[in-house]
Amino acid sequence: MSSRGKRIVSMALEDETDQSYLEDNNIMINEALNFDIIFQSSSGNITENTSVEYTTTEHEIMTEGAIYLEEIPDPAFLECEQLEVPEDLTQNNERITTKKLVPYSSSSSESGCESAIDESPNQDHRESSASSSSSSTSSETWKRKKRPSRKLKNKKKKAHGLQYKTYKGITKPPKVLLPNPCFGKKCKNSCNDFSLDERHALFDAFWAMGDGNLQKAYINGCVKIDYVKRKRTLEITSRRTFTYEQYLMKGNTQVKVCQQFFIATLGITQRIIRNAILGKIQAITDGRGKHNPRHSITASQKMFLEQFIKGLPAVPSHYCRGSTKKLYLPSDIKTFTNLYEMYSHQNTDKMSISSFKRIIKKEYNIGIHVPKKDKCIKCERYRHLPSNLKNGKEDLDFLRHIEKKESAKKYFLEKQKDNHDSANLIASFDLQKVLTTPHGKSMLIGFSRKYACYNFTIYESVTANAFCYFWGEKDGRRGANEICSHLFDYLLHLDQKEEKTSVHLFCDNCPGQNKNRYMICMLAYFISISKSIRKLTITYLVSGHTYMPVDSMHATIERKSKNLFIQAPSEWPTILRNARTKPKPYNVKVTNYSSIIDWKRITSQKRLKDAQGNDITISDVAEMIFDKDNTYVKIKTTYENQAHVDLLFPTKTVKNLPKAYHSELPINKKKYDNLIELCKAFTIDVQYHSEYYSLKGHNSVADTLPETDIEECNDETED
Incomplete structure (x- = not known):
C-alpha cells in the first residue's frame, strides 16, 4: 500500500504504459469505455486526447464516475481536476466524469485533493492547490454545487425503475421485462398475441412516466372491477367480493390478459396492483410523506x-x-x-x-431583556463584527477607544491616590438598575408586571460613606430631573457641614441622566449659592469601563436581596440600609414627587458655546470644572493635561426652584391590574395591600420594561 493511502483518480500513467499494465494492476470499470485522457508522463511530456480502452476486474470500486485504486505506483501523485464528459459516454443514467491530471506539488495543502479523498471516496474534490513548479498546469477554480438529497434521487430512480441503494445499503436491482409466463401454454386470454417488441413498448412507456400516481392511474385504467359471479364458500361473508380483469393496449384496442402476464410485462408486483385498485375502490390517495409526525404539537x-x-x-x-x-x-x-x-x-x-x-x-x-449597563457597546460590536468587515477604519476606531479607556482609568486611579487633603472630597455616583416589586423567585409573580423602584447611590472614596436616594415610579421617573435633584440635595447637605472646599465627582456617560445641559445647569447653580465649596469638578468616564467604587454598593445590595421575597416597596429601604454593616450601614433617604426639581425650566441655553461663540458637542466633553471665582465653566475633551476651553453657560435667576411634579404619577393600567390581582390572590400579605391599592392606573402610561437602561440611548433625552 502506498504511503499516501487510497486515492481517487481517473488514470495515472507513466511512460510505456499499455493495456498490459492496466490488466496487471487490476484496474476495472463497469463496462469497457473509451475515455479521452490528459496525462503527464514521467519524462514531463504532455499527451492529449489519448484513447485508452480498459476492462474490469473485481478489485476496483466505481463511485460517481471515479476509479478507486488500491495502489499508487508513483509517489509523485497527480492531483485531480474536474472535466466535463460528453453525454454520449453516460450510460444507464449514471454520471461518469473524468479528471485532468496535474503534477503533484509538495507545497500543496493536505486539505486539498489528498485529505478529501482519504475521508470519503464519494466526496467531490475541492479546488486543487497551485503547483510551485513552472512546468505544472494551474487548476481552474470552480464552485462546488449543492448536491441533491439522496432520498430524492432514490425516489426518482425508483419511479423510473432504475437501480438504487436504500439507506440501509441494500442495492435494489433495476426493473426488467420478465419472460412471457403464458408462452407455450394454453391460456384462455390473448397473452400470446403480444410480440416481444410490443411488450417492450408497454414496459418502457409505463416506467417512463416516473410518477407513482400516474402509474397507479394507468393500472386502474387497465383493470376492470366486477362483483364475483359465483361463490364457492359456505360462509355468509366471503373474503373475496370483487373479481378483477386485466387489459393491455394492442394497437388501438384493449386486449384481455391474465394477471401473471400483466405483472411480467409491466415489471411490477401483485402488491402494486392491489394498492392501486384499493385506492380506486376507496378513493385512497398516496399518504407517504404527508402524515403528521409522531411528536407533533397538538x-x-x-x-x-x-x-x-x-x-x-x-x-x-x-x-x-x-x-x-x-x-x-x-x-x-x-x-x-x-x-x-x-x-x-x-x-x-x-x-x-x-x-x-x-x-x-x-x-x-x-x-x-438583558441589562446593558455594564457593557460597552463599542467593544461588544467590534468583538462580534465579522473579520471580513473589520477594515482599517474599524480597527483604528477601536484602538482609539481602548486608548481612551486606559487613559480614563489611569486618571481615575491617580485621583484616588492623591486624595489626602481633608478639604478635598472624591465621590462617584450612579443609578442602580431597577428594583422590581414584588421581588423573588416565586412562580406566582413570574407572570405579573411589577412596580419599579429606583435607587440613586453616591459613594465617598476616602470616608467610605455611602448614600441611597430611594423612590418609586409613582414619585418620579429615572431621568435627568431626578438625578440632578438628588445630587443637588447631597451637595447642599455636604456644603452645610462646611468641611470641604473642593469636590470631585465621577460618573458614567449616560446622556439621559448625567451628561446633559441640565446637569451643567444644576452644578452651575449650586456653585453660585454654595458657602464652603469653592470648586466643583465632574469627570465623565468611558461608558462600559467605569469601574467606579459606587458599583460595589450595587453588587452588595443585589447579593443581599437575591434570595429574599420582597412584597412591597416599603420593604426596600430597610434592606438597603442593612445591606452593609461594616464599616457602617448605608444612609438611605426615601424621597417623593415633591422633592424633584424641574431643571429643564431653569436652563436658558439650548446649545453649548465657548467664550468665542463656537458650538461645543457635549458628547466630546470628558471633564467640567466649576469655580466660584470664575464665571466660565472650564471644559476638557481628554483625560490628559490639556488646556481648558471656557464654556459660557448662563442660568436663569430664580428665587424658588420649580417642581417637576405636583402630584403622584399614574402607572400603566395593565401593571396596576396585575398588582391588584396579586393582592386579591393573597400572594402579597394583607398588610401591604394599601400600598398597591393607593396607586393610580391609567391607559395613557406606556407599558414598557421597568429596567430599560437609559444609557442605551445615543442622544440627549428631553423627557
Missing part, C-alpha cells in the same frame, strides 16, 4: 401556549420601537428554561422545551 398544546404567552408581561423595547417589533420579558425571569418551568407548572399536557423555545422566539418574537 391543537390543544398550541391553544394553551397562546394563552400562556398572552399572560406574559412582554412589552416592546423602550428605545427600539421604531426599528423592531420584538417584545421583551423582564430580566428577573433570567432564562427561557425558567420560563418553561412556569409553563410546565400550569399544564401537564406540555410540549417539549425545544419546541417551546422555538415557537416563543421565532413565531412570537419574544426575548428576555
